[in-house]
Amino acid sequence: MSILVTGGAGYIGSHTCVLLLEAGYDVVVLDNLSNSSPKSIGRVEKITGKKIKFYECDILDKNGMRKIFKENDIDAVIHFAGLKAVGESVAQPLKYYENNISGTVCLLEVMNEFNVKKMVFSSSATVYGMTDKVPLTEDLPTSANSPYGQTKLMIEQILTDLAVSDKEWSISLLRYFNPVGAHESGSIGENPKGIPNNLMPYITQVASGKLEQLSIFGNDYPTKDGTGVRDYIHVVDLADGHLKALDKLNTTKGVMIHNLGTGVGYSVLDLVNAFQEANNLKINYKFAPRRPGDVVTCYADPSKAKKELGWEAKKSVVDMCRDSWNWQKNNPNGYDD
Numbered sequence: 662m663s664i665l666v667t668g669g670a671g672y673i674g675s676h677t678c679v680l681l682l683e684a685g686y687d688v689v690v691l692d693n694l695s696n697s698s699p700k701s702i703g704r705v706e707k708i709t710g711k712k713i714k715f716y717e718c719d720i721l722d723k724n725g726m727r728k729i730f731k732e733n734d735i736d737a738v739i740h741f742a743g744l745k746a747v748g749e750s751v752a753q754p755l756k757y758y759e760n761n762i763s764g765t766v767c768l769l770e771v772m773n774e775f776n777v778k779k780m781v782f783s784s785s786a787t788v789y790g791m792t793d794k795v796p797l798t799e800d801l802p803t804s805a806n807s808p809y810g811q812t813k814l815m816i817e818q819i820l821t822d823l824a825v826s827d828k829e830w831s832i833s834l835l836r837y838f839n840p841v842g843a844h845e846s847g848s849i850g851e852n853p854k855g856i857p858n859n860l861m862p863y864i865t866q867v868a869s870g871k872l873e874q875l876s877i878f879g880n881d882y883p884t885k886d887g888t889g890v891r892d893y894i895h896v897v898d899l900a901d902g903h904l905k906a907l908d909k910l911n912t913t914k915g916v917m918i919h920n921l922g923t924g925v926g927y928s929v930l931d932l933v934n935a936f937q938e939a940n941n942l943k944i945n946y947k948f949a950p951r952r953p954g955d956v957v958t959c960y961a962d963p964s965k966a967k968k969e970l971g972w973e974a975k976k977s978v979v980d981m982c983r984d985s986w987n988w989q990k991n992n993p994n995g996y997d998d
């Protein structure tokens with residue numbers, strides 16, 4: 662059975678490819694490499710001892726995608742391809758709307774042409790907006806705080822409308838919480854360009870000496886230690902959620918929505934302390950003003966995914982910290998030599 666993985670050279674996509682290959686799927690990857698390196702594909706092949714069919718292609722390029730569907734008997738699509746930097750989306754909204762939304766519409770049109778009607782889509786906990794109703798359940802109202810978040814909400818809506826119009830579609834919307842960690846081999850991982858926006862890559866680059874000091878954004882939040890609380894989830898657990906969702910698509914029509922999180926909230930200081938203990942390293946940090954747009958506390962109620970998909974996160978925060986550092990230590994410049 663062939664699975665097309667859009668954005669498969671990226672962080673979550675590459676980890677999902679490992680699990681797909683290990684589970685016996687044939688994997689076809691489509692990626693324009695705008696935020697990734699083709700080296701990740703070679704590393705995935707090395708980890709698994711199996712081959713990936715890779716196409717450098719854009720989801721805005723319908724003819725390029727038609728060629729992929731013609732050359733491969735695709736059964737389902739896992740759709741990771743998209744831009745994901747919140748700040749950049751505020752500065753360049755049209756780039757985000759075109760890439761993420763127009764790109765997804767092009768992909769769906771080509772899928773329709775080839776009668777491929779199963780999709781797992783990368784949504785985000787960002788669709789819950791600025792709520793403080795934790796733990797977050799899938800039935801809560803949604804809203805967006807940024808053009809990036811807006812693209813996730815709009816794509817969820819587009820996919821829902823599509824499934825209403827054509828009962829043959831089976832669609833899984835997976836709302837990720839905060840993915841961190843890396844494959845235990847230390848050979849694939851998150852590869853942010855420039856200075857990282859997200860907490861874990863910032864911590865690992867402070868640990869490696871690439872960055873001098875972590876700024877903790879806010880220590881006056883109404884949390885146990887004043888710093889923001891998030892649901893960090895190991896990327897391998899997250900990847901596994903995609904395989905479980907894919908299984909479910911074989912027996913379910915319409916749209917299903919699941920949170921992929923651990924259900925446990927860690928503060929920024931918890932994560933810094935866990936990282937220091939797991940790796941026996943010191944992280945230099947200071948407190949800085951709150952980052953505009955940050956929610957105070959965000960963690961999942963993951964019980965729906967457990968009940969309906971038979972999925973739950975297994976890896977601990979120690980695994981997350983150890984594996985993130987292992988990747989950074991082995992690859993100080995990511996995939997760049």
Ligand code: NAD
Pocket residue numbers: 667668669670671672673674691692693694695696697718719720721740741742743744745760764783784785786837838839840
């Ligand atoms: P990533 O940037 O590592 O991977 C995305 C991949 O998509 C990259 O390889 C990039 O080159 C590719 N891509 C982007 N636009 C494309 C286009 N037009 N055509 C073809 N390929 C294109 O990001 P990731 O962290 O692996 O995220 C994967 C998905 O999960 C994204 O949709 C992201 O919005 C979503 N998500 C990520 C997080 C997170 O914290 N990492 C959280 C929630 C949701």
Ligand code: UD1
Pocket residue numbers: 745747748785786787810839858859860861863875876877878879888889890891929952953954955956
């Ligand atoms: C951010 C995005 C979110 C996106 C997610 C995954 C914003 C406002 N939100 O979520 O839409 O889905 O990334 O890509 O950008 N922190 C620091 N110092 C840092 C970096 C972060 O203290 O240098 C803190 C933040 O204030 C927050 C926590 O660490 O409390 C996690 O931050 P981050 O990793 O950026 O993720 P989110 O803000 O949850």
